[in-house]
Amino acid sequence: MDVQIWTYIIVGLSFALYISIALWTRANSTKEFYVAGGGVSPLANGMATAADWMSAASFISMAGIISFAGYDGSVYLMGWTGGYVLLALLLAPYLRKFGKFTVPDFIGERYYSNVARTVAVICALFVSFTYVAGQMRGVGIVFSRFLEVDINTGVIIGMFIVLFYAVLGGMKGITYTQVAQYVILIFAYMVPAIFISIQLTGNPVPQLGFGGTLAAEPGVYLLDKLDGLNRELGFTEYTDGSKALIDVFAITFALMIGTAGLPHVIVRFFTVPKVRDARSSAGYALLFIAILYTTAPAIAAFARTNLIQTVSNQPYAAMPEWFKKWETTQLIKFEDKNTDGLIQYVADKDKNELKIDNDIMVLANPEIAKLPNWVIALVAAGGLAAALSTAAGLLLVISAAISHDLLKKQLMPKITEKQELLAARSASVFAVVIAGYFGINPPGFVAAVVALAFGLAAASFFPAIILGIFYKRMNKEGAVAGMVGGLLLMIYYMLAFKFNAFGETTPKDWWLGISPEGFGTVAMFANFFISIVISAFTPPPPVRVQHLTESIRYPKGAKAASGHH
Amino acid sequence: MKTSEETEHLRQYWRRNLRILAVLLGIWLLVSCFLSIFFVKELNAYRLGGFKLGFWFAQQGSIYIFLALIVIYVRQMNKLDKEFDVDEK
Numbered sequence: 001m002d003v004q005i006w007t008y009i010i011v012g013l014s015f016a017l018y019i020s021i022a023l024w025t026r027a028n029s030t031k032e033f034y035v036a037g038g039g040v041s042p043l044a045n046g047m048a049t050a051a052d053w054m055s056a057a058s059f060i061s062m063a064g065i066i067s068f069a070g071y072d073g074s075v076y077l078m079g080w081t082g083g084y085v086l087l088a089l090l091l092a093p094y095l096r097k098f099g100k101f102t103v104p105d106f107i108g109e110r111y112y113s114n115v116a117r118t119v120a121v122i123c124a125l126f127v128s129f130t131y132v133a134g135q136m137r138g139v140g141i142v143f144s145r146f147l148e149v150d151i152n153t154g155v156i157i158g159m160f161i162v163l164f165y166a167v168l169g170g171m172k173g174i175t176y177t178q179v180a181q182y183v184i185l186i187f188a189y190m191v192p193a194i195f196i197s198i199q200l201t202g203n204p205v206p207q208l209g210f211g212g213t214l215a216a217e218p219g220v221y222l223l224d225k226l227d228g229l230n231r232e233l234g235f236t237e238y239t240d241g242s243k244a245l246i247d248v249f250a251i252t253f254a255l256m257i258g259t260a261g262l263p264h265v266i267v268r269f270f271t272v273p274k275v276r277d278a279r280s281s282a283g284y285a286l287l288f289i290a291i292l293y294t295t296a297p298a299i300a301a302f303a304r305t306n307l308i309q310t311v312s313n314q315p316y317a318a319m320p321e322w323f324k325k326w327e328t329t330q331l332i333k334f335e336d337k338n339t340d341g342l343i344q345y346v347a348d349k350d351k352n353e354l355k356i357d358n359d360i361m362v363l364a365n366p367e368i369a370k371l372p373n374w375v376i377a378l379v380a381a382g383g384l385a386a387a388l389s390t391a392a393g394l395l396l397v398i399s400a401a402i403s404h405d406l407l408k409k410q411l412m413p414k415i416t417e418k419q420e421l422l423a424a425r426s427a428s429v430f431a432v433v434i435a436g437y438f439g440i441n442p443p444g445f446v447a448a449v450v451a452l453a454f455g456l457a458a459a460s461f462f463p464a465i466i467l468g469i470f471y472k473r474m475n476k477e478g479a480v481a482g483m484v485g486g487l488l489l490m491i492y493y494m495l496a497f498k499f500n501a502f503g504e505t506t507p508k509d510w511w512l513g514i515s516p517e518g519f520g521t522v523a524m525f526a527n528f529f530i531s532i533v534i535s536a537f538t539p540p541p542p543v544r545v546q547h548l549t550e551s552i553r554y555p556k557g558a559k560a561a562s563g564h565h
Numbered sequence: 566m567k568t569s570e571e572t573e574h575l576r577q578y579w580r581r582n583l584r585i586l587a588v589l590l591g592i593w594l595l596v597s598c599f600l601s602i603f604f605v606k607e608l609n610a611y612r613l614g615g616f617k618l619g620f621w622f623a624q625q626g627s628i629y630i631f632l633a634l635i636v637i638y639v640r641q642m643n644k645l646d647k648e649f650d651v652d653e654k
Contacts (some may be wrong), residue, residue, distance in 0.1 A: 066624075071605070074623035078597050081628045085593050088635045089586055093642070207625060211615035218606050221615030239609065239620040249602050256597075274653045277640060283635040290628050297624040556651040 006377035007146045018388070022165030023172040030420050033103040033170030034400050035270045037203035040175055042277040046284020048178035049268045051185065051385070052393035053080075053259075053285070054140025054292060055131075055544055059185060066300035066357030067307075070230070071241040073300065075248055079454075080254025081286060081293050084505035086260040088282030092269040094469045096278035097552045099271065101448055102397070103263040109429055110468040111476040112545050119483050123399045123460040124263045126487075128394045128401075129434070129451045133261075133389040136439025145329065145363065146380035154280060155439035158388060163432045166392045166399075167425050171271060174392045181385035186291055188382025190268025191375055193295050196302045199369060210298035221549060223415045226301055229308045238304065257524055258454025260464035264393040266398070275555035303361040306368055311343045311354060319343075322367035331357035355364045391435065399428035453492055455520030459486035463527040471532075472549045478535025486527030492521045532562040578649040585641050589634050596622065596630045 027033040028207055038047070066073030100106055108117025136155055143154025165173045190206075195211035201222060214220050227237040232553040236242040252418070259265065268285075269278045310320065316334060325331045333355040334343060345354040365381070366375045403424035408415060416422070460483045461473070467482075495501040497509065498516040514522060540546075551557070600608060601623040608619030616625070644654035 016614065046624050071620055071623060074620075077624055078601060078627050082593065082597050085589075086630050089589060192608055210625070211613070211621070223615050223617070223620075228585050239617050241605075245602055245605075252597060252602065276639075276643060276646070276653060279635075279639045283632070283639055286635055290632055294625055294628050339572060355604055390570055464581075508577050513643065548574075554575060554583070554651045 001145075001373060002185065003373045003376050004148070006373045007380050010377040010381045011029045011147070011384060012376070014184055014385065015307065018161065018177045019164055021177045021180060022169040025172045025176050027170035027172045027421075029079055030101075030404075030417055031426065032172045033421055033424050034396075034404065036170075036172040037269070038271060039273055040271040042281035043284055044175065044179050044273055045268060045272050045277070045281040047182040047288055047406045049056040049174045049265065049281065049285035050180035050288035051081050051116040051178040051389040052174075052267055052268060053289060053390070054185065054386050055390035056142070056383060056387035058292065058296075059077040059383050059495050060138065060142070060359050060362050060472070061191065062305065063296040063299040066297050067356060070243075072243045072248065072296070074241075075251040075255060077227045077293055077297060079252045080259055081251070081260025081289060083256040084289070085474070087265065087269075088279060088465060090469070090519050091224075091260060091266060091538055092237060093275045093276040093553045095266060095465070096269050096272065097275050097555060098548075099270070101267075101404055102400045102403055103134075103157045103266050103465075105409070106468070107461075107464055107479070108405065108409065109503065110545065110548065111464075112481045112542060113476040113480070116464075116476050116480050116483075117409065119480055120464070121405045121485065123456070123487060124397055124401045127263065127453050127457050127460075128397045129462065130390055130456070132394040132431075132435045133386050133438035133442065134425055135394070135444050136435045138387040139214075139391070140439055142380060145378070152440050155436055156385075158391070158439070159432050159436040162388055162392050162395065163429065166251065166395045166432070167428050170424065171267075171396055174389075174396055175271060176405065177392070178389045181389040182288060184290070184387040185389075188378045188385075190295065191360075191378060192369060192371055193299050193302075195371055195375075196306075196365065197298065200302050200305065206295045206298035206302075209223065210301055222301060222305060222520045226308075228304050229312075231400055233308070233345060238301065240278040244490065244513050246513050247515050247518050249515045250408035250521045254458050254520030254524075255456050256520050257458035257462050258456075258520055261457035261460070261465070262454070263401075263457075263461070264390075264397045266461075266465075267397060268393075273533045297364065299365065303365060303368070307356070307361075308345065308414055310368070313342050316343055320362055320368075325367070326360055326364055327513040335396030343522075395428050395431045398431040401423050402430075422438040429495070450496070452490075452516065452520075455490050455494070455517065455523065456487065457522035459490035459523035459527055462524060467528070467531055468549070469552060471503070472546050473535065473540055474530045475535045475538055478533075479537040480536045482527040485525045485530040490520060490523040490525050574649065575651070578645065579649055581645055581649075582642070585638065585645070589638055593631065593634055596627050601627050 031037055052390035062076055069210065095106060096308055098106055100126055104117050104120035107120035108114060136158060139158035140151040140155035143149055143157060144151040165177050193206045194204055197206040198204050199208035200215060202215040203212045214223060214225060216224055225238055225331050230238050241248060272278050280400040323332060334354050337353050343354055344351055346352050366379055407423050408420050464483050465478045494516050497505050605619035605623060609617040611618040613621050
């Protein structure tokens with residue numbers, strides 16, 4: 001059977017599965033809608049968090065980026081896993097004990113202020129919308145490549161699917177759908193990785209094959225071979241970075257802290273029954289994420305070795321079928337500058353004849369390794385699962401921020417549970433439409449901003465939550481000033497150095513040599529500093545709040561998450 | 566209101582909790598910041614099979630260690646909760 005039919009079958013089956021789960025687990029109360037009723041097992045929550053967390057970028061782009069960046073790609077690996085240590089140790093158990101529905105809810109209660117709550121809502125919307133726009137675009141791209149429909153049609157199909165299970169099922173529907181999506185995406189990621197590892201190194205475990213010797217050249221380690229190939233072509237050695245260490249550090253930490261500050265990840269810890277479960281579900285989440293994240297660098301190294309050996313100095317006429325096929329999508333471009341009919345792939349820009357998009361590495365992998373057609377279809381289904389699960393999680397944060405934190409808690413406190421549920425559903429419809437709009441008309445900066453969404457999360461939420469738990473004296477004045485200050489500083493730096501809004505800039509102009517992607521680390525420290533200084537000069541929080549802060553430190557007496565007190 | 570004895574008991578629990586956090590986060594910082602970033606060149610002089618050591622920490626080792634840290638944390642805290650009788654029944 002050809003790839004097309006296989007793709008329709010496998011993608012169709014996976015969508016049917018998501019929709020049946022949504023029908024079966026639809027939410028009937030706000031508690032089910034916001035926190036899945038609070039009865040999710042830590043294992044299921046770990047899987048759902050992993051799927052929620054791993055987006056189209058993790059699935060499709062990350063291995064490709066690492067493949068070209070080598071050591072420098074480590075920032076994503078460490079950044080996006082190290083954040084879970086912070087989540088497990090510093091946030092999850094305390095937020096679970098606190099037991100509310102949303103992150104702005106915590107900020108609003110802990111800082112006894114609707115101003116703080118509103119600032120948190122704005123931060124949550126800002127982070128979630130920038131992030132979700134990228135996901136919807138990802139859905140469109142995967143559809144257009146594998147189902148050969150228009151990108152816009154792809155986005156619209158994706159919108160309907162997400163709409164269906166996010167609106168109907170709320171957090172409850174999303175959670176169990178995400179469990180299914182995790183299983184599909186990890187299977188789709190691992191199958192080609194295992195095959196390629198066997199072909200290249202004879203070891204079925206990609207994590208080990210990565211450090212093993214080549215099947216074709218016994219005694220030669222894969223990474224040494226790759227370093228050598230890179231060196232010959234004028235690139236930096238694969239295992240050696242070309243970024244400044246200070247910037248590697250800043251980016252890694254911005255990603256870690258951003259991960260721990262992303263509202264759609266934090267909110268998952270409200271869905272488990274006990275404080276103990278919140279701790280262990282962060283562990284399960286990282287375990288499930290680590291399976292993909294330790295495989296990605298292996299795929300990256302395999303793909304780069306394969307690529308160089310297949311194309312470098314080879315006649316263009318002899319290129320395999322996948323090369324020609326991806327040329328038609330413009331993701332591979334060959335221009336024979338010296339008209340010798342051979343492909344020169346070198347670091348020198350003037351002599352290089354080949355341009356390759358990062359995304360090829362995962363998407364074309366099965367074809368490069370000559371795997372059967374059903375594996376290619378499976379990768380399509382996996383990419384869609386990754387994009388849809390993340391989009392759904394973000395939409396829920398947006399709808400909860402609007403219906404719970406703006407309407408119920410501020411504008412219309414008298415609305416009934418039923419009305420709030422209706423508002424939550426309407427808000428998610430509204431959010432899907434906006435996300436779809438950005439998916440169809442992506443503002444040029446979407447791709448750039450997705451990475452920066454982490455910087456924004458790091459600059460705004462993280463310090464407010466940490467101080468709210470660990471510093472009893474922390475008051476509302478400090479927290480609000482810190483969040484606003486951190487966010488503004490981050491936005492200023494992005495505008496100035498990423499979008500050149502105040503005149504052209506070069507990396508030489510960066511403060512301390514830190515790139516806009518890494519600046520979240522600096523903005524976070526600024527937030528901590530502003531918060532602590534301002535709170536020292538303003539009155540301490542009320543005694544009631546001090547008791548609240550104290551009580552979240554002890555697991556005993558944790559009640560199920562609730563919107564009331 | 567809690568008696569002062571109870572307060573002292575809880576304060577001790579919190580102090581022990583913070584100590585566990587300090588140790589685990591110290592390892593977290595050491596692995597990610599120093600072994601994988603600032604001393605990567607020095608460590609790359611050593612090897613772990615086909616991997617240069619610093620590179621291995623950055624792309625594989627750090628992730629395994631992060632996972633181990635959470636597992637240890639969960640175990641330690643469950644024990645501590647029981648010891649201080651603040652666990653959920």
